[in-house]
Amino acid sequence: MRLSRYFLPILRDTPKEAEIVSHRLMLRAGMIRQESSGIYSWLPLGYRVLQRIEQIIREEQDRSGAIELKMPTIQSADLWRQSGRYDDYGKEMLRITDRHEREMLYGPTNEEMITDIFKSGVQSYKDLPRNLYHIQWKFRDEVRPRFGVMRSREFLMKDAYSFDIDEAGARHSYNKMFAAYLRTFKRMGLQAIPMRADTGPIGGDLSHEFIILASTGESEVFCHKNFLEFPAPPENIDFDDRVALQTIFDQWTSLYAATSEMHDAGAFGKVAEADRVSARGIEVGHIFYFGTKYSEPMGCRVTGPDGNMIPLEMGSYGIGPSRVAAAIIEASHDDNGIIWPDSVAPFDVALLNLKAGDAATDAACDKAYQALTKAGKTVLYDDTNERPGGKFATADLIGLPWQLVVGPKGLAEGKIELKRRATGEKQSLSLDEALGKLGA
RNA sequence: CGGAGUGUGGCUCAGCCUGGUAGAGCACCUCGUUCGGGACGAGGGGGUCGUAGGUUCAAAUCCUAUCACUCCGACCA
Numbered sequence: 275m276r277l278s279r280y281f282l283p284i285l286r287d288t289p290k291e292a293e294i295v296s297h298r299l300m301l302r303a304g305m306i307r308q309e310s311s312g313i314y315s316w317l318p319l320g321y322r323v324l325q326r327i328e329q330i331i332r333e334e335q336d337r338s339g340a341i342e343l344k345m346p347t348i349q350s351a352d353l354w355r356q357s358g359r360y361d362d363y364g365k366e367m368l369r370i371t372d373r374h375e376r377e378m379l380y381g382p383t384n385e386e387m388i389t390d391i392f393k394s395g396v397q398s399y400k401d402l403p404r405n406l407y408h409i410q411w412k413f414r415d416e417v418r419p420r421f422g423v424m425r426s427r428e429f430l431m432k433d434a435y436s437f438d439i440d441e442a443g444a445r446h447s448y449n450k451m452f453a454a455y456l457r458t459f460k461r462m463g464l465q466a467i468p469m470r471a472d473t474g475p476i477g478g479d480l481s482h483e484f485i486i487l488a489s490t491g492e493s494e495v496f497c498h499k500n501f502l503e504f505p506a507p508p509e510n511i512d513f514d515d516r517v518a519l520q521t522i523f524d525q526w527t528s529l530y531a532a533t534s535e536m537h538d539a540g541a542f543g544k545v546a547e548a549d550r551v552s553a554r555g556i557e558v559g560h561i562f563y564f565g566t567k568y569s570e571p572m573g574c575r576v577t578g579p580d581g582n583m584i585p586l587e588m589g590s591y592g593i594g595p596s597r598v599a600a601a602i603i604e605a606s607h608d609d610n611g612i613i614w615p616d617s618v619a620p621f622d623v624a625l626l627n628l629k630a631g632d633a634a635t636d637a638a639c640d641k642a643y644q645a646l647t648k649a650g651k652t653v654l655y656d657d658t659n660e661r662p663g664g665k666f667a668t669a670d671l672i673g674l675p676w677q678l679v680v681g682p683k684g685l686a687e688g689k690i691e692l693k694r695r696a697t698g699e700k701q702s703l704s705l706d707e708a709l710g711k712l713g714a
Numbered sequence: 715c716g717g718a719g720u721g722u723g724g725c726u727c728a729g730c731c732u733g734g735u736a737g738a739g740c741a742c743c744u745c746g747u748u749c750g751g752g753a754c755g756a757g758g759g760g761g762u763c764g765u766a767g768g769u770u771c772a773a774a775u776c777c778u779a780u781c782a783c784u785c786c787g788a789c790c791a
Contacts, residue, residue, distance in 0.1 A: 594791030666751045
């Protein structure tokens with residue numbers, strides 16, 4: 275993409291409402307724009323990041339055996355009356371009336387709808403287990419939205435729902451998501467720590483929040499420091515291997531880790547002092563096992579082996595990709611701007627033309643652009659005639675993994691600069707060498 | 715929802731107290747000089763001062779209402 279043809283509204287000043295670094299940087303880098311309190315547009319650069327995050331989530335959900343579908347944002351109040359949550363959910367739910375005076379709502383979550391869908395499509399225990407997920411916009415009318423997309427009212431959520439015949443099966447389904455989440459966050463460059471969590475309005479008795487440590491996190495968390503080094507499950511893990519998944523679950527829950535709501539100071543005190551981590555954290559995922567809380571009242575049952583009707587054991591599993599985008603920035607930035615992990619960066623390479631209009635420089639940049647594109651790299655080519663200093667600052671702000679700097683001076687010496695954003699390391703190379711380093 | 719505060723060109727803000735018909739920096743446009751880590755000069759465009767009402771010869775400024783947004787507390791991906 276040529277910058278001269280792109281839509282990238284960079285801000286030089288920091289908008290005053292932005293309190294935390296991810297919000298500031300997302301606004302300054304032209305990723306998002308506030309439309310209303312807690313409601314944001316994702317501008318082209320931000321949307322690319324969001325899509326990459328979504329794709330990693332999708333790949334790991336699929337790997338674990340979950341099946342993607344798409345449910346609507348608008349739901350009928352009747353569905354929620356069946357579970358009894360229409361009245362329970364309170365003002366956080368955005369209620370809407372259509373032209374026929376029918377009561378509708380903008381979905382804050384989808385347990386009711388998926389249960390309704392599932393029961394209409396499955397009659398036998400032989401059709402189990404299943405896990406269905408979608409990635410869809412949600413709306414929760416937060417009393418106080420803040421921190422940009424970190425706590426917004428409209429937000430994107432991947433929500434998965436598992437259906438099993440019995441508790442043992444449901445626990446395996448839970449463990450699948452547990453392992454998939456560890457892999458998902460690791461791929462995004464985040465070390466997420468599962469912590470025992472309160473189940474809140476979703477209900478149930480087994481629940482973990484996946485927390486990443488960040489000084490601007492909203493919750494206070496306590497954990498064993500070894501969690502910071504734990505490896506995620508490997509790519510080839512067998513999700514049908516109950517023992518292997520239980521082992522992963524046991525490992526990751528063997529040490530102390532809790533949010534402030536679940537914190538047990540006494541238990542934490544037994545952890546060696548040097549191993550204790552008290553920090554602030556950002557919740558990037560939350561998984562629940564809640565048994566028959568929805569299947570029972572909504573009549574989601576199948577015929578079991580003995581011919582009797584059995585209500586399904588369910589769980590739900592959420593990740594907020596829009597929040598994750600902000601969380602990644604909280605975890606990965608410096609004074610100059612964002613430092614994108616390779617896996618979620620909006621483009622792979624920033625190509626900086628230091629003298630647009632100069633024939634030799636333009637030619638070298640064109641060559642690099644084409645070679646990189648052909649090699650499957652995404653390139654944001656700054657072909658504008660801005661002052662070079664501004665290009666460097668902009669490149670650091672938007673934080674692409676690599677910066678390839680091409681100017682007449684370097685070309686004359688046969689050397690151009692390749693900079694790694696994360697380390698600041700710069701190499702002087704010939705154009706071909708630089709392209710080789712980038713895999714082109 | 716309780717408490718506090720803010721609305722003035724795209725962004726950051728001054729002006730308001732003490733009414734006299736709107737400013738600065740950045741950004742943007744033109745020309746020129748520049749060009750390797752947020753350039754310089756000259757010229758230029760852009761604002762119903764959140765909205766509605768009121769007071770007044772006169773309102774960004776005073777009064778009333780209203781809307782929006784932000785921050786501090788209880789909820790959540």
